[in-house]
Amino acid sequence: AAGKSVLTKCIAGIYQPDHAQFLWEGHPAHIRSARDASRLGIETVYQDLALADNLDIVQNMFLGRERTSRGLLDEDSMERAAGETLASLRVTTVKSIRQPVASLSGGQRQSVAVAKAVMWNSKLVIMDEPTAALGVVQTKMVLDLIRRLRDRGLAVMVISHNLNDVFEVADRIAVMYLGRLVVQGDAATFDRQSVVEYMTTGAAGRPGGPRAKES
The missing domain is CATH 3.40.50.300 (P-loop containing nucleotide triphosphate hydrolases)
Known part of the structure; x- marks a missing residue:
């Protein structure tokens, strides 16, 4: 599992993370409940x-x-x-x-x-x-x-x-693999193949960032 739903529930206050810090509008936020x-x-x-x-x-x-x-x-x-x-x-x-x-x-x-x-x-x-x-x-x-x-x-x-x-509506894309964020960036800098590779292997294209979309 990539961990996307678990992360979502931590942000929503359903789960409590073991070790984490949330920053909300530039300040640390303590989210202990949905309320x-x-x-x-x-x-x-x-x-x-x-x-x-x-x-x-x-x-x-x-x-x-x-x-x-x-x-x-x-x-x-x-x-x-x-x-x-x-x-x-x-x-x-x-x-x-x-x-x-x-x-x-x-x-x-x-x-x-x-x-x-x-x-x-x-x-x-x-x-x-x-x-x-x-x-x-x-x-x-x-x-x-x-x-x-x-x-x-x-x-x-x-x-x-x-x-x-995702490509229909996203301004930015972030990919998780085995519970870790492996890449994020403007949607225009990704193509579908690179996103699939990040999702399935945790790496894609050249080291250090998303593979640029071909023109």
């Missing part, structure tokens, strides 16, 4: 999406962070915020924000999970294998969503084995 990560503006969309099929879109987006007014759930406020967030991301394929998540397609579920992540003033959204098991149309929907997050000024960290998706 700590959220306070910093770090939200994670996991591969299994962590959505409750029996709940509707609004309930999923506010699960564990429900808004209340005078001791009662503030349904109007939550509906309004959920709708505005989905609209701002141009998620227009869902029929109703009150439909059960179980009725959504894979791409729609991914869109809801991303909207849930960006609703809390996030600065970094981590997406673990966001297009796994999706069809061509649904994959395009998710990649377009990633671009919209970037255009909003959010940092997006995509964990993926799908190099087509």
Whole structure:
């Protein structure tokens, strides 16, 4: 295993690293829980999406962070915020924000999970294998969503084995091999073959950096 998902869960506060230091906005950060990560503006969309099929879109987006007014759930406020967030991301394929998540397609579920992540003033959204098991149309929907997050000024960290998706949206590429970071750099300095070699052997091209993409 390369260790990508473990690293993701450490950044998200799910796992505690044995030895590590996180720097966030140039300063050491102590992330001991998912709540700590959220306070910093770090939200994670996991591969299994962590959505409750029996709940509707609004309930999923506010699960564990429900808004209340005078001791009662503030349904109007939550509906309004959920709708505005989905609209701002141009998620227009869902029929109703009150439909059960179980009725959504894979791409729609991914869109809801991303909207849930960006609703809390996030600065970094981590997406673990966001297009796994999706069809061509649904994959395009998710990649377009990633671009919209970037255009909003959010940092997006995509964990993926799908190099087509990586080269479609990445500004920078980092490759891990056996739990170690072996190379990182601007996406334009890599080609697919060099990335595959780094992923499978930990080395590629000339020593000291990524192999330049052929013109």
